[in-house]
Structures are given as C-alpha cells and as structure tokens.
Amino acid sequence: MGQGLALRWAMAGEKVIIGSRSKEKAEKIAQELSLRIGKPILGDTNLEATRSADFIVMSVPFEGCEKILEEVAPALSMDKIMLSAMVPLKVTDGLLACYSPPAGSAAETVAKLVGNRVRVCSALQTIGAQELQRIDRPIEGDTVVCGDDAQARRQTISYVEKIANLRAIDGGRLCNSRLVEPVTALLIKLTGRYKVPAVGIKFIGLNGSK
Numbered sequence: 710m711g712q713g714l715a716l717r718w719a720m721a722g723e724k725v726i727i728g729s730r731s732k733e734k735a736e737k738i739a740q741e742l743s744l745r746i747g748k749p750i751l752g753d754t755n756l757e758a759t760r761s762a763d764f765i766v767m768s769v770p771f772e773g774c775e776k777i778l779e780e781v782a783p784a785l786s787m788d789k790i791m792l793s794a795m796v797p798l799k800v801t802d803g804l805l806a807c808y809s810p811p812a813g814s815a816a817e818t819v820a821k822l823v824g825n826r827v828r829v830c831s832a833l834q835t836i837g838a839q840e841l842q843r844i845d846r847p848i849e850g851d852t853v854v855c856g857d858d859a860q861a862r863r864q865t866i867s868y869v870e871k872i873a874n875l876r877a878i879d880g881g882r883l884c885n886s887r888l889v890e891p892v893t894a895l896l897i898k899l900t901g902r903y904k905v906p907a908v909g910i911k912f913i914g915l916n917g918s919k
C-alpha cells in the first residue's frame with residue numbers, strides 16, 4: 710500500500726519519503742521506486758520521515774500502529790496531518806472480517822493514541838495496493854475522507870485527489886471511519902469471488918462528481 714501511494718504521489722510531483730522500521734530497507738525500496746518512475750522518492754526511518762513530512766500516512770498493519778505512533782510522537786505537531794489508511798482485519802475460523810477496536814475504528818484508535826499532537830483523518834481504505842502499483846492505469850473509484858478537523862479534512866481531500874483520477878468524498882467526522890473500514894473486507898471478498906484484480910467503490914448522486 711505504502712509503495713503504491715509513494716509512486717502515485719511522486720508521479721504527481723509531490724516530495725515523498727517512505728518510512729520504515731529500517732532505514733536501509735526504506736532507502737533501498739525508495740531507490741527502486743524512483744528508478745521505476747524517474748522521479749525522486751526518499752527513504753528514512755519512521756521517525757525521520759515523520760519529522761520531515763507535513764502529511765503522514767499510516768499504512769502499516771493495524772496491530773503495529775501503536776508502537777510506531779509512540780516512536781514518531783516527538784516529530785508530530787498540530788500543523789501536520791496524519792492519515793490512517795488502516796483496516797483492522799482478522800481471520801477467524803477461515804472467515805475474513807473487519808473488527809471494531811475499543812476506540813471504534815483504526816482511525817479513531819490513531820486519534821486516541823496521538824491525542825492533540827497531530828490532526829487525524831482517514832481515507833484510502835478501499836483502494837487496493839495492487840491497483841496503486843499498476844501505474845500504467847488510472848485509479849478507478851472513490852475514497853471517503855473522514856476527520857474531525859474540517860480544515861484538515863479539506864486539505865486531505867485535496868491531497869488525496871493529487872492521485873490521478875481518484876475522487877475524494879467528504880465523509881464528515883472521524884467516527885464515520887467505522888462505516889468505511891469494514892467495506893474493505895467486502896471488497897476483498899468480492900475480488901476473490903469474481904476472480905478480478907481489484908474491486909472498488911463509486912458513489913452516485915453527489916454534487917461535484919467527476
């Protein structure tokens with residue numbers, strides 16, 4: 710997911726830094742991705758990537774986010790935005806499902822853990838990593854952007870829409886992430902059922918649709 714997003718935003722002319730628990734790994738992947746598109750992408754530790762960024766995307770397995778958030782906390786500030794793309798998925802008795810963490814959703818868990826150190830939004834949970842990495846094709850579909858700070862939400866919408874062809878829908882408050890995250894489990898199931906590379910969502914009836 711993170712690599713696909715790095716490619717798409719770098720292609721849009723944004724400065725992108727991939728964060729990792731290993732600086733060497735981040736640098737190696739960043740270099741490979743840069744070569745692929747002929748645009749610079751940097752790699753660094755999660756802490757240093759967060760320090761340098763004004764827009765931070767959490768795209769790690771949900772179970773790993775608390776430790777990372779503790780690590781990057783010193784680099785957070787309220788002029789930055791943290792976007793959660795995470796979905797709390799688990800397989801029980803062979804059945805894939807999205808579960809509700811105590812805070813309500815992955816995004817609200819992030820908001821609870823960071824407190825008032827950064828503005829938190831959520832989006833991109835319904836965009837497949839494989840689709841993001843197929844850079845010869847535009848992304849099809851919509852993504853719902855949620856967040857309690859209206860200005861941060863607007864900024865996130867504009868940032869997400871730098872990914873060519875992707876439409877961002879204003880989903881209102883961060884608690885609405887509870888409604889969005891489970892859709893990912895459905896999309897994964899449909900991908901398997903229809904044996905297609907990816908399934909996305911597209912809303913109808915909204916003003917300003919592309």
Ligand SMILES: NC(=O)c1ccc[n+]([C@@H]2O[C@H](COP(=O)([O-])OP(=O)(O)OC[C@H]3O[C@@H](n4cnc5c(N)ncnc54)[C@H](OP(=O)(O)O)[C@@H]3O)[C@@H](O)[C@H]2O)c1
Nearest residue numbers: 710711729730768769770771773794795796834836837838
């Ligand atoms: N894959 C999709 O199509 C997709 C679509 C929508 C949303 N999402 C959500 O986006 C997030 C990332 O998905 P993904 O498929 O990219 O995940 P992934 O490939 O399993 O992991 C992404 C990166 O997270 C880091 N990581 C892995 N385990 C970790 C842990 N326990 N603690 C801290 N960091 C860890 C690793 O980077 P380093 O080793 O470099 O630190 C890894 O390369 C998930 O929450 C997922 O639900 C995924």
